[in-house]
Amino acid sequence: MDQPKQPFAYRDYRLFWIGRLASNLAQNAMVVVIGWQVYDIARLTMGTKAAALQLGLIGLAQFLPIFALTLITGWTADRVDRRLIGRICLGLQLVCASMLAWATLADGRTLAPLFAGAVLLGITRAFSMPALNALAPNLVPAEVLPRAIATNAIGNRVGGILGPALGGYLYAIWAPLPYLTSAVAYGVALACLMLIRPIARTMLDGSRNPWRQMVEGLAYVRDNKLVLGAISLDLFAVLLGGATAMLPIFARDILHVGASGLGHLRAAPAVGAMAVALWFSWRPLRQHVGMKMLAAVAVFGIATIGFGMSRWLPLSLACLVILGGADMLSVYVRQTLIQLYTPNEMRGRVGAVSTLFVSASNELGEAESGFLAALIGPVAAVVAGGAGAIGITLLWAHWFPSLRLARTFEVKR
Structure with missing residues (x-):
């Protein structure tokens, strides 16, 4: 009897997808509100450039725990039950949201709780992302994995669409409300995650040096030029082209659209991303995957330039939609290559390296954008x-010919 081809036919994947959707809703709502509060509070006593520096620091506060813990979190994801890691992290994130709700209610004009919450979110993401990304491929057959990755991306992007908008609207109603909802x-x-059944997995050799096991993920990424090129391309392109970190500044001081307008701006990239993810869940990408990824990153850079030069909200939103769709195509190719080309017993460690690169491009990109601004x-x-993102695309096309030559996804056992 043939196996179902749709990932939602598998019970544990359905639970996983719903859980990731809910957590992404919460995370995106919190991130947009934290950024808005930090910038808004800073602007009470600082100019635009000094307040932008605070946005850079809040991005750095989320990135540094991921950077410091990468080797440990990857090794943990390959040695400890990945469901348990996800459960602990979600519990801590729940505590973080509750703490920020209380802090906002008690004293909504203090930066310290916001930075503390950003650090805690960074720590939990450092552990949860490698574990949950490594768990997902165990919930469906390998043949269904590319479709499952696209479907999982839909959940992420739905959270990316509704989360920021929800955070902005709820904050406008009552400041603690987005944190309580999260x-x-x-x-x-x-x-x-509590309802997902135990998953069979390969155990690490307990007699081997743990440090050596930790660095194996780095070694694998270094030696696999296709995976290295895909991960590093995303890292440097988003690191340089991270317009989303500047959205509170554009919403408040350039486009003058306020907190609700910030929700629209934060949601726009996710609208484009979800449209692309929906398409790939129906018709997975099959041909010339490498060249299409490179082209998508170039489009990402062009849309970023367009957004930066726009002073009209509809045009700004259109640029962000295109930016998000291009980024989704790049993410789809990268995640599929990593999951299919990495052995299950190494997915946690390789996933931790990927998490570090993603966080460097996002949180560190926010810091870089804030400092540059x-x-x-x-x-x-x-x-x-x-x-810079366009320039990176041209360089990577030259330095990593395996990216240009990657034509199809091929399942590697």
Whole structure:
């Protein structure tokens, strides 16, 4: 009897998908509100450039725990039950959301709780992302995995669409409300993960040196030029072209659309990303995957430049939609290559390296954008970042010919 081809036919994958959707809703709502609060509080006593520096610091606060813990979290994801790691992290994220709700209610004009919450979110993401990304391929057959990755990306992007908008709207109603809503969503995600049944997995050799096991993930990525090229391309392109970190500045001081407008701006990239993910869940990418990924990163850079130069909200939203769709195509190819080309017993460690690169491109990219905006202004920083992303695409096409030559996804056992 043929196996089902749709990932939702598998019970544990359905639970996993619902849990990731709920946690992404919570995380995106919290991130947009934290960024808005940090910038809004800073602007009470600082100019635009000095307040932008605070946005850079909040991104750094989320990135440093991931950077410091990468080797440990990957090794843990390959040695400890991945469901348990996810459950603990979701519980801590629930506590974090509750803490920020209380802090906002008690004293909504203090930066310290926001930075503490950002650090805690960084720590939990450092452990949860490698574990949950490594868990997903165990929930469906390998033949269904490319479709499952696209479907999982839909859940991520739905969270990316609704989360920021929900955070902005709820914050406008009552400042603690987005954090309270996030706490409930984390509770739903935790319940789903509790219901996933035990998963058979390869155990690490307990007699081998743990440090050597930790660095094997780095060695694998270094030696596999296709995986290294895909991960590093995403790292440097998003690191340079991270316009989303500047959205609170554009919403408040350039486009003048306020907190609700910030929700629209934060949701726009996810709209484009979800449209692309929906398409791939129906018709998975099959031909010339490498060249299409490179082209998508170039489009990402062009859309970033367009957003930086726009002063009209509809045009800004359109650029962000295109930016998000291009980024989704790149993410889809990268994640599929990593999952299919990595042995199950190494997925946690390789996933931790991938998490570090993703966080470097996101959180560290936010820090870089904030610092650059403090030096040359937010508009120049965004335009320069988009141009840098285009330049990175051209360099990577030359330095990693395996990316250009990657034509199809091939399952590796």
